[in-house]
Amino acid sequence: MDSSTITGGSRPADDPGVTCVGLRILFHPDPERVGEISPLFDFGERTEVLVGRNAPAFRDRDGQAVAALASAHVSRQPIRIAHLGDDTILDAGAGSLFVGLTRLDGELKITREELLRGLALGLGDRVVLWLGPLVEGAHRDHELVGTSVALSRVRKDIAQVADLDVSVLLRGESGVGKELVAAALHRQSKRATGPYVAINMAAIPPSTAVTELFGHSRGAYTGASGQRSGYFGQADGGTLFLDEIGQTPNDVQPMLLRAIESGEAQGLGTRAHVDVRVVAATDSNLERAIELGRFHFPLLRRFEFVIFVPPLRERKEDIGLLFLHFVRSELRQVGESHRLTAPDTDRQPWIPARLGLWLLAHDWPGNVRELRNLAKRYVITNRGRDELVVDEFMRTALGCDLPASPAEVSPSDAPRASRNLEAFTDEQIAEVWRETGFSRDETAKRLGVGPTWLNKRLDQCQGVRLGKRLSADEIRSAYESAGGDLHRAARALQVSQRALVLQIKNLQLEL
Numbered sequence: 001m002d003s004s005t006i007t008g009g010s011r012p013a014d015d016p017g018v019t020c021v022g023l024r025i026l027f028h029p030d031p032e033r034v035g036e037i038s039p040l041f042d043f044g045e046r047t048e049v050l051v052g053r054n055a056p057a058f059r060d061r062d063g064q065a066v067a068a069l070a071s072a073h074v075s076r077q078p079i080r081i082a083h084l085g086d087d088t089i090l091d092a093g094a095g096s097l098f099v100g101l102t103r104l105d106g107e108l109k110i111t112r113e114e115l116l117r118g119l120a121l122g123l124g125d126r127v128v129l130w131l132g133p134l135v136e137g138a139h140r141d142h143e144l145v146g147t148s149v150a151l152s153r154v155r156k157d158i159a160q161v162a163d164l165d166v167s168v169l170l171r172g173e174s175g176v177g178k179e180l181v182a183a184a185l186h187r188q189s190k191r192a193t194g195p196y197v198a199i200n201m202a203a204i205p206p207s208t209a210v211t212e213l214f215g216h217s218r219g220a221y222t223g224a225s226g227q228r229s230g231y232f233g234q235a236d237g238g239t240l241f242l243d244e245i246g247q248t249p250n251d252v253q254p255m256l257l258r259a260i261e262s263g264e265a266q267g268l269g270t271r272a273h274v275d276v277r278v279v280a281a282t283d284s285n286l287e288r289a290i291e292l293g294r295f296h297f298p299l300l301r302r303f304e305f306v307i308f309v310p311p312l313r314e315r316k317e318d319i320g321l322l323f324l325h326f327v328r329s330e331l332r333q334v335g336e337s338h339r340l341t342a343p344d345t346d347r348q349p350w351i352p353a354r355l356g357l358w359l360l361a362h363d364w365p366g367n368v369r370e371l372r373n374l375a376k377r378y379v380i381t382n383r384g385r386d387e388l389v390v391d392e393f394m395r396t397a398l399g400c401d402l403p404a405s406p407a408e409v410s411p412s413d414a415p416r417a418s419r420n421l422e423a424f425t426d427e428q429i430a431e432v433w434r435e436t437g438f439s440r441d442e443t444a445k446r447l448g449v450g451p452t453w454l455n456k457r458l459d460q461c462q463g464v465r466l467g468k469r470l471s472a473d474e475i476r477s478a479y480e481s482a483g484g485d486l487h488r489a490a491r492a493l494q495v496s497q498r499a500l501v502l503q504i505k506n507l508q509l510e511l
Contacts, residue, residue, distance in 0.1 A: 026319065027127065027320050031340045037134055038057065045083060077095045079093055086111070090108045091106070092105060092107075116133060118132025122356075130317040154181060194235075198241040209248070213265070214259065229272070239276070240277070241279050257299045257302055291487060319371065326372045326376070327378065334380075363444075475500070476511070
């Protein structure tokens with residue numbers, strides 16, 4: 001496969017603004033404080049910090065110093081975080097500390113890999129923090145809400161290519177927000193004053209795809225009483241966003257390729273030259289579709305830059321800001337924006353910390369779209385109520401039992417991630433890993449474990465190959481043996497195609 005089909009996307013080491021490890025406020029009695037950060041230490045530094053009611057100080061979204069957590073429900077007895085280089089020690093001390101949904105008594109050793117992924121910390125029953133890498137910069141731009149490392153890569157990619165007149169392919173799971181990235185590319189482009197036309201290829205009947213895309217002349221077919229320019233004509237001078245491009249009818253794909261390459265939109269009885277930038281998106285495995293003859297390789301190769309939009313489970317530190325963003329919007333719709341006013345000291349906030357901890361424990365298979373829908377349901381469920389409905393809501397919305405307060409959570413209440421690491425043998429894990437096509441999500445589901453547990457076991461498991469450990473020579477050899485087919489190469493290497501693509505980018509290989 002031509003390397004042009006896998007270009008684009010930043011490597012973690014290239015992310016702008018990633019300077020250190022620190023804390024983010026994900027949930028707080030005062031919603032205005034959600035998103036504040038507190039840098040703690042550099043990755044290579046050996047140090048110790050204390051976190052409690054009165055320290056450390058946090059910065060607001062503009063980078064200005066604000067205050068410590070200052071919540072009466074956070075203990076004055078701080079927790080201790082000792083960074084030792086490769087490992088970090090988290091010591092609960094005499095305070096009330098939850099790591100995820102599990103109460104921590106004593107110390108917990110955190111590896112560098114776990115720290116890079118980040119983890120949720122519940123303090124008292126009012127505040128939820130995220131400990132992990134920090135990214136400096138605006139928490140919201142291009143309508144992309146969040147401060148995560150994963151989202152910073154997307155922002156960097158947008159800035160890298162937005163002003164260039166090249167076609168872009170957005171890849172990512174359903175519900176991750178690819179349409180927002182497409183709109184951001186248009187707004188930041190030289191075509192921003194031109195039209196922006198967005199269509200879903202899966203919603204266009206194959207029988208009318210040609211006329212829908214490229215137009216038709218009067219009398220071109222029975223019932224064609226007038227001339228139509230088609231979506232390419234409507235987007236002339238601007239951007240055309242083709243969502244679910246993998247659903248493009250097979251016989252239309254050569255016409256689409258010609259329109260992208262030469263600007264020639266040939267409909268039924270019409271032919272026009274248009275000036276259109278095409279941005280496409282897919283959650284499909286286009287390489288597999290090519291093998292099956294359902295997608296044309298030249299069309300895939302025509303996209304000169306690829307942006308990978310991460311799933312929500314890889315940017316959980318954004319859940320606090322995202323949930324608050326969606327809840328605010330829904331509360332305005334029902335005329336109850338006052339719900340988010342910071343409560344009196346003894347009152348529970350309208351978004352309780354225990355709800356936040358469960359949101360962070362969820363795997364979010366539906367990604368940001370699922371979170372947005374859940375926020376809407378939460379607002380509707382509690383509309384006009386004096387007493388919050390939280391437990392029942394979580395049981396019906398996410399299918400989990402919610403303790404009355406974080407103080408009542410015990411390790412036995414924790415979700416799948418608390419399972420003992422030796423619950424399965426290496427052979428059992430390796431067998432499921434192969435059966436699921438080396439998918440972390442599917443492996444976790446079959447084993448009944450959480451992503452943190454699985455990631456830790458995969459790192460230790462004999463008989464499991466991980467993409468991040470592949471050498472350049474191994475990749476080149478497998479790629480050549482597979483005749484340039486990434487899908488076959490990934491199978492031969494016993495890793496997922498996505499993991500292989502990421503490692504190719506990490507090693508900056510030219511294939």
